[in-house]
Amino acid sequence: MLPRFPRPLPNGGNMKSRILMCITAMALFAALAIPPRLAAQRQTYTVLHSFAGPPTDGSNPFDFGSLVRDSAGNLYGTAFAGGASNNGVVFKLDDHTRKQTVLHSFTGSPTDGAAPAAGLIRDKAGNLYGTTTSGGTTGYGVVFKVDPSGMETVLYSFTGGADGANPQAGLARDSAGNLYGTTSSGGTSGNGVVFTLDPTGKETVIYSFTGGADGALPYARLVRDLAGNLYGTTISGGTTGNGVVFKLDPTGNETVLYSFTGGTDGRAPVAGLVRDPAGNLYGTTTIGGDLSAFGGLGCGVVFKLDSTGKETVLYSFTGGADGCQPFAGLVRDAAGNLYGATESGGNSNSGVVFKLDITGKETVLHTFTGPDGLQVDAGLVRDAKGNLYGTTVGGGASGYGVVFKLTPCDEDRANPEGCGDRVESTAVAFIRTPQVPLGKTAVTSAPTATLSPTSLTFSTQAIGTTSVAKSVTLKNTGTTSLTINSIAITGTNAGDFAQTHTCGISLAAGASCSISVTFKPTSSGTRTAALSITDNAAGSPQKVALSGIGVNGGTLTGSCIVPVGNQCAGGKPLFGCPTGQPVITPGFVGCGFGPLHHDVPVDTSRRCRIPNLSLSGYCIRTVP
Structure with missing residues (x-):
């Protein structure tokens, strides 16, 4: 699919899109100044930085990963947009002084990346490594390094072919300096790859997803064990098309550890995994679980997968005050408690930060209201004192998102009596969405994706020549915004078809966009594939059947x-x-x-x- 296109932001601006963005439509706020609501539990919530947007600051830190923190307490992360060219930034934030510094402002193709959607990793020398979803030589994203002085080096530029395209996830790094990551598209079947990049910048594809039972569209950062095995998730594919948890051994052999059914076990995991010393894996799914919530899609689950592949649902979100749609991954403490965040739900439908104890009891640590931030897509980072740090996509003083700190009450040694009595945030004019009483489920409308036509048949075409384009219309006939995660060609002969589109990453209710498909056969005979649209509507991925006949026409x-x-x-x-x-x-x-x-x-x-x-x-x- 196209590497870049504009997307409306929560504040009404535009930014360069990443190809696969899992963003639930959020209500926009109009003018009415009201104070922020206190968190559900006695915690101290502090906004460390409120993004101001371009040209001097970043905006909208999606970070399908998390912040990284050094021993001095500095935080490092990425913002998807903003900066001098509005292509996103790498930033540093001092936790003590709250001073934020833009280390690098992305300029986009052809010499730089654009639209970083993932978090960073940091080596002992203080170098930062990450990915961008677009930009680079051919517009399909890059792997980059930023040294302590802020100098950026593009380590690898994806071509969009067998090497992969549009990495949404952050990286893992071994002791030899090799980097490991995923791309959400590209590969031999267009369904994404797992790759490694050696210190010389040579990329090797470890595994290319077929889109079948092995999974499709990996968005999450990988986890690597001491034996060199890699663990991750895909949002699609598997035996029922609802995503998988997979393992890759050092030789590149894939084992599907679990294939989600889309029911009470969960569906569409976007975030990565956490692994405990016993080898158990913990993660989240964005939908599924309690199918009475979120228009029948479910609000997602927290799950555990043991070493035998047995899945246990630890918690199923209801869409009420407990939260809905955990796009973010988890962090685990020494006692086995899990911490995470949701993109929506909570009393203001702006998301929550939660804790899940070893019995499966959920505690809401903070409920977002808008001025203090809204819509958390990034995972949390936890320091030795138990403080939690994270980012929100929107909200804050300018509507461009925030960096926050959450201090648990029992760790607030300096002010134990006042713990939980304040929310340090700047009030912003907005209209609060209706409160959802505790124990009740929010009634949530949903988008509906409609495709016309549902099949395309191309005439006989000479091998190696490109047909006249045929058009497909994607329309959102629902009542809320449709989030488009990916548009790709999948199936047996995916390489014989190509698509371009005008869709961006979201469609407002009632809006439509056009997808153009061409046929360029690589061999004679009948060729088949599918145009696959992955989104947040029921029935995702929606597909248009594609067929054509290749002939030896000279x-x-x-x-x-x-x-x-x-x-x-x-x-x-x-x-x-x-x-x-x-x-x-x-x-x-x-x-x-x-x-x-x-x-x-x-x-x-x-x-x-x-x-x-x-x-x-x-x-x-x-x-x-």
């Missing part, structure tokens, strides 16, 4: 010679259809200076239709 350029009777002008004989190709009567006939199809058997009793070719040496013309 290279035809120039002008056509008009046939006369059974002869071409100039006395050249007519030639018939390749055996097995369809007969069109009246149809097209070919003539030229040799057989129309040199390398296939010819049935001279039939004439074949070969449209959309430029002509020279051979001729093709409609016969009355």
Whole structure:
């Protein structure tokens, strides 16, 4: 799919899009100043930084990863947009002074990346490593390094082919300096890859997802164990198309540890995993679980996967005060408690920070209201004192998101009596969404994705030539915004079809966009694939069946010679259809200076239709 396109932001601006963005539509706020609501539990919530947006600051830190923190307490992260070119930034934030510094402002293609959607990792020398979803030499994203002075180096630029495209996830790093990551698209089937990048910048694809039972569209950062095995998730694919948890051994052999059914076990995991010393894996799914919530899609779950592949749902979100749609991953403390955040739900439908104890009891640590931030997509980071740090996509003083700190009450040694009595945030004019009483489920409307037509059939096409484009219309016939996670060609002959579109990453209720599909066969015979749209509507991914027939038509350029009777002008004989190709009567006939199809058997009793070719040496013309 296209590497970049504009997207409306919570404050009404635009930014460069990443290809796969899982963003639930949030209500926009109008003018009405009211104070922020206190967190559900006695915690101290502090806004450390409120993003101001371009050109001097970042905006909208999606960070499908988390912040990284050094020993001095400085926080490092990325913002998806903002900066001098509005292509996103890498930033540093001093936890003590709250001074924020933009270390690098991305400039975009062809020499730099754009739209970083993932968090960073940091080596012992203080170098930061990350990915961008677009930009680079061909616009399909990069792997980059930023040194302590702020100098950026593009380590690898994705081509969008077998090497992968549009990385949404952050990186993992081994002791030798090799980096490991995923791309959300590209690869041999267009369904994403797992890759490694050595210290010289050489990329190796460890595994290319097929989109079948092995999974499709990995968005999450990988977890690596001491034996070199990699663990991750995909948001789609698996036996029922609802995503998988996978393991890759050091030789690149994949094992699907669990395939989500889309029911009470969860569906569409976007975040990565946490692994405990016993080898158990913990994660979240964005939907599924309690299917009475969120328009029948469910609000997601927290799950545990043991070493045998048995899944246990630790908690199923209801969409009420407990939160909904945990896009963010988890952090685990020494006692086994899990901490995370949701993108929506809570009393203001702006998301929550939660704690889940070892019995599965959920405690809401903070409920977002808008001025203090809204919509958490990034995971949390936890320091030795138990303080939690994170980012929000929107909200804050300018509506561009915030960096926050949450101090648990029992860790607030400096002010134990006042713990939980304040929320340090700047009030912003907005209208609060209706409160949802405790124990009740929010009634949430949902988008509906409608495709027209639902299948495309291309005429016979010469191998290596591109057909005239056919159009598909995607319309949101629901009542809330449709979030478009990806648009891709999948299936058996995915490489024979291509698509471009005008859709961006969200469609307002009632809006539509156009997707253009072309057919360029790589081999003869019937070729099939599917146009697949992954989104937050029911029935995702929606698909349009694609088919066409490839023929050995040769290279035809120039002008056509008009046939006369059974002869071409100039006395050249007519030639018939390749055996097995369809007969069109009246149809097209070919003539030229040799057989129309040199390398296939010819049935001279039939004439074949070969449209959309430029002509020279051979001729093709409609016969009355």
